[in-house]
Amino acid sequence: MLEVSNATKIYGEGPTRVVALDNVSLTVEDGNFIAIMGPSGSGKSTLLNIIGGLDYLTSGEVILDGKRIDGYDENALVGIRRGKIAYVFQQYHLLPSLTALENVLLPLIFAGDGSNEKDAVNILKGVGLEKRADHKPSQLSGGEQQRVAIARAIVNRPNLILADEPTGNMDQKTGNEILELFKRLNEEGRSIVMVTHSPDIAAHAKEIITLQDGRITGRIQRDKKKVTS
Amino acid sequence: MKLYEIVVKDIMRRKRRVLYAALGVVIGTMTVVGILTIASAGETKIYRQLEQYGPNLTVIPAINNLDMKLGNLSMGTLTVGENYIPQEQLVKIRQIADSSIRQALNITDEGDIATIAPKLYENTNVNGVSLVVVGVDAQQERIVKTWWELSKGKYIEETDEALVGAIAADLLKLNVGDTIALNGSSIKVSGILKETGSADDYQIFIALATVQSAFNKAGMISSLDIRALCNACPVEMIADSINKNIPGVRAIAVKQIAKSEMGLVEKMNNLMLALAGITLAVGLFGVINTMMASVHERIKDIGIMRAVGASRKQIIRIFIYEAVFIGILGGIIGYLFGTALAYIIGPLIFEGTTIYIVPQYFPLALILSIVVAVAATIYPAIHASEIRVADSFRSI
Numbered sequence: 252m253l254e255v256s257n258a259t260k261i262y263g264e265g266p267t268r269v270v271a272l273d274n275v276s277l278t279v280e281d282g283n284f285i286a287i288m289g290p291s292g293s294g295k296s297t298l299l300n301i302i303g304g305l306d307y308l309t310s311g312e313v314i315l316d317g318k319r320i321d322g323y324d325e326n327a328l329v330g331i332r333r334g335k336i337a338y339v340f341q342q343y344h345l346l347p348s349l350t351a352l353e354n355v356l357l358p359l360i361f362a363g364d365g366s367n368e369k370d371a372v373n374i375l376k377g378v379g380l381e382k383r384a385d386h387k388p389s390q391l392s393g394g395e396q397q398r399v400a401i402a403r404a405i406v407n408r409p410n411l412i413l414a415d416e417p418t419g420n421m422d423q424k425t426g427n428e429i430l431e432l433f434k435r436l437n438e439e440g441r442s443i444v445m446v447t448h449s450p451d452i453a454a455h456a457k458e459i460i461t462l463q464d465g466r467i468t469g470r471i472q473r474d475k476k477k478v479t480s
Numbered sequence: 481m482k483l484y485e486i487v488v489k490d491i492m493r494r495k496r497r498v499l500y501a502a503l504g505v506v507i508g509t510m511t512v513v514g515i516l517t518i519a520s521a522g523e524t525k526i527y528r529q530l531e532q533y534g535p536n537l538t539v540i541p542a543i544n545n546l547d548m549k550l551g552n553l554s555m556g557t558l559t560v561g562e563n564y565i566p567q568e569q570l571v572k573i574r575q576i577a578d579s580s581i582r583q584a585l586n587i588t589d590e591g592d593i594a595t596i597a598p599k600l601y602e603n604t605n606v607n608g609v610s611l612v613v614v615g616v617d618a619q620q621e622r623i624v625k626t627w628w629e630l631s632k633g634k635y636i637e638e639t640d641e642a643l644v645g646a647i648a649a650d651l652l653k654l655n656v657g658d659t660i661a662l663n664g665s666s667i668k669v670s671g672i673l674k675e676t677g678s679a680d681d682y683q684i685f686i687a688l689a690t691v692q693s694a695f696n697k698a699g700m701i702s703s704l705d706i707r708a709l710c711n712a713c714p715v716e717m718i719a720d721s722i723n724k725n726i727p728g729v730r731a732i733a734v735k736q737i738a739k740s741e742m743g744l745v746e747k748m749n750n751l752m753l754a755l756a757g758i759t760l761a762v763g764l765f766g767v768i769n770t771m772m773a774s775v776h777e778r779i780k781d782i783g784i785m786r787a788v789g790a791s792r793k794q795i796i797r798i799f800i801y802e803a804v805f806i807g808i809l810g811g812i813i814g815y816l817f818g819t820a821l822a823y824i825i826g827p828l829i830f831e832g833t834t835i836y837i838v839p840q841y842f843p844l845a846l847i848l849s850i851v852v853a854v855a856a857t858i859y860p861a862i863h864a865s866e867i868r869v870a871d872s873f874r875s876i
Contacts, residue, residue, distance in 0.1 A: 305787075305870040325868060326792060333789040340873070344784045348493040349486065356481050361789040365481045403788060 253279040253302065253411060253442070258311035260297050260465075271297040273465040274311075279411065279444055284437040286456035287446045294465040295446045296415055302444060303336050303413045304328045315411075333362045337404035341416035343396040345388040351375065351399045352384040358407045371406055378402045378432060394425035401432055405441070412436065414445040418452055430455055483794065487801040490781075497774060498806060504767040504856070505810025505849040506817060508760030512848060513818025513841050514825065515756050519749040520838055521822070522830040526745060536715045537706035539573060539722060541565050542730040564700035565729050570598060572726055577706055580718045595707040597624040600688060602695050606660050607652050612683045613662065615691025624705045625680070632656050633671030636687060641670035643685040649673075662686070663694040706731075760852060767806070767856035771799070775864040782864050783872025792865040799861035800854060807850030815845035 260272040271294045279285060279302075287295045300306035301313060304323055313321040320331060337358075345354045355371040375381055378398040388396050397417060404412055414433065418426035430452055437443050437457075445456065453459050461469040491498050541563055577594040581587075600615035618636045622628065633656035636643050644654050649672045654660065658669045667686060675681055692698050708715060715733045722731035775782070782795060790798075819837055826835040 300870055305868075325786070325866075329789060329791045332787065338787050342873075344780070344787070344873070346486075346490075346781055346784060348490045353481060353486070353489070357486070357785070358788040360481055360483060360486065361785070361791070361794055365483070368481070407789065 252281055252316060254312075254314040255298075255302060256312050256314070258298070258301055258313070259309050260294070260301060260306065261309045270465050272301065272308075275462075275465070275467055277460065277467070279442050281410065281442055282437070282440055284434070284443045284455075284457040285445070286453035286459045287444065287462060288448070288450070288453050288459060289462035289468075293462040295462050297465075298462065299413050299415055299444060299446050303338060304331060305338075333358070334407040335409055336411045336413060337407065337409040339397070339400050339404050339412060339414040339417045341419040343388070343393070343400045345396055345399055345403075347388055350385050350387055351380060351391065351395075351402075354388070354399055355402045355406050358403060362407060371402075374402045374406050375399070392425075393420050394428060397421070397429050398432065401429070401436075405436060409441065411442045411444070414443065416446055416448065419448065423451075426452065483797060484801045487798055487805070491802060491805055494774075497770070497777070498802070498809070501767055501770040501774070501853075502806045502810040502813065504763045504770060505807060505853050506763075506814045507766075508756065508763035508852060509811060509814025509845045509849045510817040510821060511756040511759040512753070513815050513845050514821035515749070515752045516841055516844075517819055517822035517835060517838050518826040518829055518833075519745070519752070521826055521833045521835045522745055524836075525830055525833050536708050537577075537719055537722075537731055537733055538703060539565065539706065539729050539731045540703045542728050564600075564697070564702060565598075565704065567598070567699040567701055569726055569729065570596065570701070570704070573704070573706070573722055573729075576721045576725060577708065577718050580714055580721060581708055584714045584717075593708070595620050595623045596704055597621045597707075598688060598701040598704040600691050600695075600697060600700060601702040602691060602697075604662070604695075606662070606684065609651055611648055611651075612679075613691060614683050614685050615688035616685050617688055618685075621685065624707050627676060628680075629674040630671050631674040633669070636670050636685065638668075638670075639687040639690045640665070640667050641687070642667045643671050643673060644669055645673050645681040645683045645685075646675040647681040648684055660684070662690075665690070665694055760848070764852050764856045767853055768859065771803070771857050771860035772863070774802075775799075775860045775867075778864075779867055779872045782867045783869045786867070786872070787869045795865040795867075796861045799857050799864055803853040803857035803861075804850055806857075807853035808846060810853060811842075811846035811849035814849055815842050818845065 255275060255277040258272050258275045258277075259270070262269045262271055273294075275294075275298060277285075277298070287298060289295045297306060301308055301321070304313075304320060308321045311321070312319055315331065315335065320328075323331070346357065349357065352368075352371055352375055355375050356365060356368065359365055359367050359371060372381065372384065375384055378401055380395060380398050380402070383391060383395055383399075388399070391399065401417075412433075417433070418429050421429065426449070433443055433445065434455060443456075445452075447453050457473055459469075459471040459473070460467055543563065574592065574594065574596055577596070578592065581593050597620040598617055599621075602613045602615070603610065604613050606613070622635060631646065642660065644652070648654070649669075652660070654669050654672070656669055656671060659666050660669065661667075667690070673680065688701075692700065706718070708718070719731040719733040722729065785795065785798075818841070819835075822835045826833055
């Protein structure tokens with residue numbers, strides 16, 4: 252379980268001071284699927300970065316499984332990135348010199364388990380890309396690249412997946428396929444926090460949070476049973 | 481799959497950039513290898529000239545002249561010791577010389593190493609002219625006297641043949657094929673030497689055994705010259721050892737005449753190496769620059785790797801691996817270019833020098849360029865490891 256309480260993030264000082272997050276509190280229960288919506292500049296990406304330790308808070312707390320992780324330095328965050336929290340980005344962010352399979356292997360290599368190619372192959376198979384294993388990212392379509400990125404995110408078996416507009420660069424059909432993949436991962440027990448512009452995509456989440464000017468302006472819980480448990 | 485394999489794949493994608501970084505290393509390594517190769521060729525040439533000055537050691541009988549005194553009354557001098565070295569000592573002298581050289585060069589070769597040329601000098605009369613006949617071991621003598629050249633005929637091969645010094649031949653009006661009488665035995669002139677400017681010009685060289693038997697000096701030697709085969713041979717040590725272990729003889733190390741010439745060459749080499757060091761340092765900064773550019777170019781990749789769990793140490797290692805690769809590449813190219821440089825420039829510096837490829841400089845070139853490449857990469861690598869995930873994506 253991950254809790255964000257009274258999170259405030261302020262960029263800049265004086266006249267250029269921007270309040271990106273204003274006293275935001277949020278709980279990600281295990282197994283939840285939260286969509287964060289809001290217009291550009293509403294602070295939704297900042298919130299996601301704060302949750303994942305990509306950015307530091309001005310004030311407030313982030314607690315993961317009972318431990319405060321805001322203020323963790325880069326070395327301490329390595330432990331969280333190896334198996335607790337994983338990211339999926341809008342731009343896929345695959346390494347261009349490596350094949351699809353090698354990109355999936357990457358987290359295992361850094362975790363000292365680079366010989367475990369079987370896991371990587373299975374996971375690539377799970378996202379339907381076993382035939383593309385030896386292709387470089389430049390030889391894959393956007394949807395395929397995002398599948399590789401998702402496979403890379405789950406290869407270390409994280410509990411929480413943070414996705415920043417994962418379907419933002421795709422046509423509707425491909426976007427829906429990626430969304431289905433996320434739903435399946437959620438059904439398998441992983442928590443998902445996804446930032447999205449699209450109400451259609453958000454409609455598939457269990458909980459929708461809307462942000463405006465750094466404040467939470469709405470919460471919709473579609474699956475009350477799950478959330479209140 | 482291992483971390484270094486990721487690095488190799490990345491290098492393959494950025495061949496030009498990596499080659500460019502390697503060139504920074506190449507310039508320095510090339511200069512060092514080039515200078516060392518030229519210097520070693522120059523040294524070889526000078527040593528070869530030095531060798532022609534003759535033997536490294538001369539062994540003579542130890543003769544002591546003792547003043548005989550009784551109170552204040554001098555009773556003349558008494559010569560103590562032999563005027564000759566017994567020929568059987570030759571074996572012992574060879575053992576000492578060869579084992580010292582083996583030890584110094586760390587070799588286990590069983591054969592003869594040093595050249596040992598025994599001589600027996602006899603004053604005699606040939607055709608009414610008084611001169612010195614030298615009994616020699618023809619083969620060994622020829623190795624010791626590198627400056628000998630024939631003006632006529634051939635070297636002695638048979639026991640009844642003689643090689644005549646230029647002036648002696650002139651005085652005696654001898655020619656190839658003439659015979660001379662030596663205490664009753666008849667000796668044929670097989671060759672006449674060109675003038676050397678040394679005592680050799682006045683002497684006649686005949687096989688040692690022939691001279692020994694003609695003068696009833698079987699088993700006796702007046703002196704012997706030793707020439708070690710190498711420049712680094714411990715001549716003084718051999719002399720000491722012979723003096724300590726063999727009674728009745730005195731071994732003298734011939735001073736290396738052109739020591740000062742070597743000193744000059746060394747000074748020049750040091751100067752050139754200092755220049756090479758500067759080139760190396762310039763190359764180092766070139767590599768630092770290229771690596772910094774490479775870090776900036778790959779900020780996004782570094783961010784990705786951090787995001788999927790790379791630690792700071794792993795990011796540093798990735799850059800160090802790349803540096804080692806650049807070092808190896810730079811070392812190979814630097815060695816090849818350096819040797820080529822020596823071929824072009826060497827003959828201009830030491831006139832008439834032949835440049836040889838020196839394989840020992842290859843590992844040196846490799847180590848040198850790896851050290852430079854890694855040293856140049858430390859700062860950029862640390863810088864790269866400080867890149868934070870969020871910053872790396874924001875910068876795109």
